[in-house]
Amino acid sequence: MTADTNVLARALLEDHPQQSKVAQAVLSKAELIGLSLVTLCELVWVLRSYKIQPSDIAATIRRLIDATNVAVNRPAAEAGLAMLDAGGDFADGVIAYEGNWLGADSFVSFDKRACNLLESQGRSARLLS
Numbered sequence: 001m002t003a004d005t006n007v008l009a010r011a012l013l014e015d016h017p018q019q020s021k022v023a024q025a026v027l028s029k030a031e032l033i034g035l036s037l038v039t040l041c042e043l044v045w046v047l048r049s050y051k052i053q054p055s056d057i058a059a060t061i062r063r064l065i066d067a068t069n070v071a072v073n074r075p076a077a078e079a080g081l082a083m084l085d086a087g088g089d090f091a092d093g094v095i096a097y098e099g100n101w102l103g104a105d106s107f108v109s110f111d112k113r114a115c116n117l118l119e120s121q122g123r124s125a126r127l128l129s
Contacts, residue, residue, distance in 0.1 A: 001026075001030050001032070001033060001034070002033070002034045002035075002036065002039075003023075003026075003027065003030075003033055003035065003039065004039070005039050005042040005043050005046060007023045007026065007027070008023070008027075008035075008039065008043050008064070009043060009046045009047075010022075010023040011023035011024045011027050012043075012047075012060060012064075013047075013050065030069055031069060032069055032070075032071055033067070033069055033070050033071070034071050034072075035064070035065065035070055035071070035072040035077075037072075037073055037076050037077065037080075037094050037098070040061065040065075040072070040077060040080065040090070040094070041080070041090060041091040041094060043061070044057055044061065044080070044084070044089075044090040044091070045091075047060065054084050054085075054087070055085075057084065057090075058081055058084045058085055061077070061080075061081060061084075061090075062081065065077050075097065075101075076094050076097045076098055076101070077094070079093040079094060079096065079097035080092075080093040080094040080097070081093070082121060083096075083114075083117055083118075083121075086117045086120070086121070087113075087117065088113060088114055088117040088118075089114065092107075092109070092111070092114040092117075092118070093118075095107070096118050096123055096125070100123070105124060106123075106124035106125060106126050107123065107124065107125040107126070108125070108126045108127075108128055109125070109126075109127065109128065110127070110128050110129075111127075112127055115127040
């Protein structure tokens with residue numbers, strides 16, 4: 001199965017008694033949970049909106065992708081986690097990784113912080129003005 005972001009959020013946050021129980025039950029019984037990168041990016045955004053610290057979000061994402069029944073594009077998720085750990089946006093790490101995987105030679109953005117963090121990780125980035 002592929003879980004929607006709302007299912008993951010309800011299971012993790014336990015902020016809706018009925019839906020949280022249903023989400024946890026479905027996820028725990030699943031033989032395989034396919035997590036898309038879009039879902040992970042949305043989940044990080046949702047967790048940030050709950051004012052959860054980036055280090056706690058990273059730990060949560062690591063536990064999630066380390067589950068034995070979860071399939072995910074691990075290198076792309078790790079690129080997102082590297083950005084999150086460095087103080088940047090998970091999505092920027094994923095975007096830069098996927099762009100490179102698709103053959104792009106650099107990441108371009110108006111986001112100075114994202115470009116600086118990617119460059120500090122040895123990735124090619126160019127700040128637009």
